[in-house]
Amino acid sequence: MPRGKFTSHKGRNRRFTNPEELEEERRKEQEKSKWRSKKEISSDDEEGDSDDKKTNEDSDSEEESSDEDDDKAKGVQSLIEIENPNRIQKKNKKLSALNSNIDNAAPQLSRREREEIEKQKAKAHYQKLHAEGKTDQAKADLARLAIIKQQREEARLRREKEQKEKEDAAKQKTAQTQKALGKK
Structure with missing residues (x-):
């Protein structure tokens, strides 16, 4: 075993059991189980003397229970x-049953996917109502648009x-200059 700075604890205390020890333990376990089964049979015999009226079905059930006791x-x-x-x-499960379940069942969506689809549907519905002018925001936009159209119309009329007036003023000025020059 290396000594020094870079030693590992992983291989130090390993102990392996001998096959002879394992065999000895197994043999002792078998002896204990035999002793226990003899002890149970003797206690059953004492009960059997007092109950001589047992039926064949009871004995069959006892045999089955002894089989279960063997599982320990x-x-x-x-x-x-x-x-x-x-x-x-x-x-x-059978493959055919799995395939039929897959074919019959609708695809299950996760919560996020369902919410995303609902958001898209709600957005499309809102856009449709907005285009028809039925939402509050659309009504406010249309009112603002009407005010802007009215202001632009008034501005256009004022410019005209x-x-x-400028054209009239220019005509009068040219007329005055023509008159002053005496051309007409």
Whole structure:
């Protein structure tokens, strides 16, 4: 093992069990299970003496329960029924059933996608109403537009009037200069 600055803790304390030790533990477990099964049979015999009227169905159910006991539940697992949804084994599904479910079901949209579609529909609806002039903003715009048209019309009339006045003034001036020169 290298000593010094760059040592790692990962390989220091590894201990491997011998195959002989594993075999010994397995043998001890088998002996314990045999002893337990003998103990259960002897306690069942004592109960059987008092109840000689057992039917064949009861003996069949006892055989099934002994088969279940062979599974050996750990701890109090055999005493308490648990329903853990994470422990449920998933059942295989047929491909044809999956394909039919996919074909029949409408595509599920996420919340963001649905909201985006709703926004687009609302915007299109608002634009349509705005074009028809039914929204408050459209009414305000049309009123402002009418005022601007009126102001422009008044300004145009005023310019025309001033233009006529200028032309008249120019004609009078030329007429006066012509008169002063005595040409007419």
